[in-house]
Amino acid sequence: xxxxxxxxxxxxxxxxxxxxxxxxxxxxxxxxxxxxxxxxxxxxxxxxxxxxxxxxxxxxxxxxxxxxxxxxxxxxxxxxxxxxxxxxxxxxxxxxxxxxxxxxxxxxxxxxxxx
Amino acid sequence: xxxxxxxxxxxxxxxxxxxxxxxxxxxxxxxxxxxxxxxxxxxxxxxxxxxxxxxxxxxxxxxxxxxxxxxxxxxxxxxxxxxxxxxxxxxxxxxxxxxxxxxxxxxxxxxxxxxxxxxxxxxxxxxxxxxxxxxxxxxxxxxxxxxxxxxxxxxxxxxxxxxxxxxxxxxxxxxxxxxxxxxxxxxxxxxxxxxxxxxxxxxxxxxxxxxxxxxxxxxxxxxxxxxxxxxxxxxxxxxxxxxxxxxxxxxxxxxxxxxxxxxxxxxxxxxxxxxxxxxxxxxxxxxxxxxxxxxxxxxxxxxxxxxxxxxxxxxxx
Numbered sequence: 001x002x003x004x005x006x007x008x009x010x011x012x013x014x015x016x017x018x019x020x021x022x023x024x025x026x027x028x029x030x031x032x033x034x035x036x037x038x039x040x041x042x043x044x045x046x047x048x049x050x051x052x053x054x055x056x057x058x059x060x061x062x063x064x065x066x067x068x069x070x071x072x073x074x075x076x077x078x079x080x081x082x083x084x085x086x087x088x089x090x091x092x093x094x095x096x097x098x099x100x101x102x103x104x105x106x107x108x109x110x111x112x113x114x115x
Numbered sequence: 116x117x118x119x120x121x122x123x124x125x126x127x128x129x130x131x132x133x134x135x136x137x138x139x140x141x142x143x144x145x146x147x148x149x150x151x152x153x154x155x156x157x158x159x160x161x162x163x164x165x166x167x168x169x170x171x172x173x174x175x176x177x178x179x180x181x182x183x184x185x186x187x188x189x190x191x192x193x194x195x196x197x198x199x200x201x202x203x204x205x206x207x208x209x210x211x212x213x214x215x216x217x218x219x220x221x222x223x224x225x226x227x228x229x230x231x232x233x234x235x236x237x238x239x240x241x242x243x244x245x246x247x248x249x250x251x252x253x254x255x256x257x258x259x260x261x262x263x264x265x266x267x268x269x270x271x272x273x274x275x276x277x278x279x280x281x282x283x284x285x286x287x288x289x290x291x292x293x294x295x296x297x298x299x300x301x302x303x304x305x306x307x308x309x310x311x312x313x314x315x316x317x318x319x320x321x322x323x324x325x326x327x328x329x330x331x332x333x334x335x336x337x338x339x340x341x342x343x344x345x346x347x348x349x350x351x352x353x354x355x356x357x358x359x360x361x362x363x364x365x366x367x368x369x370x371x372x373x374x375x376x377x378x379x380x381x382x383x384x385x386x387x388x389x390x391x392x393x394x395x396x397x398x399x400x401x402x403x404x405x406x407x408x409x410x411x412x413x414x415x416x417x418x419x420x421x422x423x424x425x426x427x428x429x430x431x432x
Contacts (some may be wrong), residue, residue, distance in 0.1 A: 011322065015326065015329070019329075019333065020331060022337075024377065025189075026337055028191075032190075035190060035191070036190070036191040036193075036194060039189050039190065039191050039194035039198075040191075040193075040194050040197065042185075042194075042198075043194060043197050043198045043201055043324065046182075046185075046198070047205070048200045049326060050178075050201075050205045050208070050323070050326075051208075053319050053322045053323050053326065054205075054208050054209065054212045054319060054323075056315075089284075107233075
């Protein structure tokens with residue numbers, strides 16, 4: 001898979017996670033604290049998607065790395081007992097894995113002089 | 116003795132002129148059809164620049180508007196603030212990211228104008244000075260591009276200063292076409308880099324607009340879902356978009372979709388620009404006078420650029 005294709009997959013995975021979080025933050029069944037956390041998470045995912053779109057593949061890997069770590073940390077704190085939040089945890093996991101793959105592919109290409 | 120010498124001098128002058136004319140004719144490195152093809156290429160691309168810039172601007176504005184819609188449905192003040200701040204940072208990033216493409220357009224625009232001058236039927240002192248100025252501006256633009264983006268493109272505008280005025284029209288024409296061939300040859304590697312930068316930026320524009328259109332669609336749906344509770348929600352400080360806001364969102368969606376079409380059309384035009392220039396180069400290297408394939412490719416490029424201009428007008432209306 002090419003770097004561009006990996007990047008598109010990562011963008012799609014982040015978009016899916018962002019949309020799920022968007023819907024969840026409007027859900028009144030959640031506590032105010034959870035909704036507040038979801039709004040923060042939404043901004044993080046929104047910024048991440050913009051960064052992925054705007055950056056060249058070999059640029060901003062550190063920034064993406066920081067965002068992935070943040071997503072993984074948040075994911076650890078999500079209450080997996082709650083069915084709706086459990087689904088969010090799953091899509092966040094997919095997004096984090098896609099981003100890790102992008103970082104790996106871009107790093108390999110960069111070190112081998114492809115980009 | 117004096118008379119004889121004068122006749123001899125006149126004969127020598129006539130001989131010199133005949134030799135010069137013969138040499139000049141054989142130096143005419145491009146045929147009239149080839150020059151015409153370069154002229155058509157320059158005409159087809161002279162209005163290319165402003166079209167994609169419009170799509171970039173539309174994306175930046177759409178991003179701010181979509182963020183405003185998102186914030187309108189948020190509850191936590193800190194989250195709202197963070198989202199607005201992120202959105203303004205992204206706006207700046209879009210402008211920064213687009214600079215390379217904008218500068219590429221500037222170089223291509225100068226290049227088209229220079230080609231128009233170099234393919235002029237009536238090459239005069241005025242045109243010569245203009246070509247020289249355009250050549251200098253072109254090299255300055257390339258120099259800035261290299262220093263700003265770390266590239267090492269070679270300037271090729273300096274060749275335009277190589278046409279010397281002479282009383283011989285035929286000689287000027289030969290020199291003009293020689294310079295034209297050289298400019299097209301030297302420009303080709305730069306065209307590769309510049310069109311590639313434009314294509315990369317326009318790919319980002321397409322992805323970015325797609326994201327914001329998706330965001331607006333989701334916000335409209337979410338707002339409609341909560342619409343029946345406007346009154347009660349107002350008491351809890353939750354901001355629900357009113358009818359005017361819906362209309363505004365729909366209008367934004369339309370603008371976003373048109374900007375996406377502009378970006379897509381400009382991307383195709385940039386790809387065609389590069390391919391057509393390669394063929395143009397091959398043609399100017401060739402001694403054959405067959406320019407049919409090149410002209411049909413130039414025509415397709417012109418159609419794509421014109422389609423972009425038409426779309427641009429629709430987004431401004």
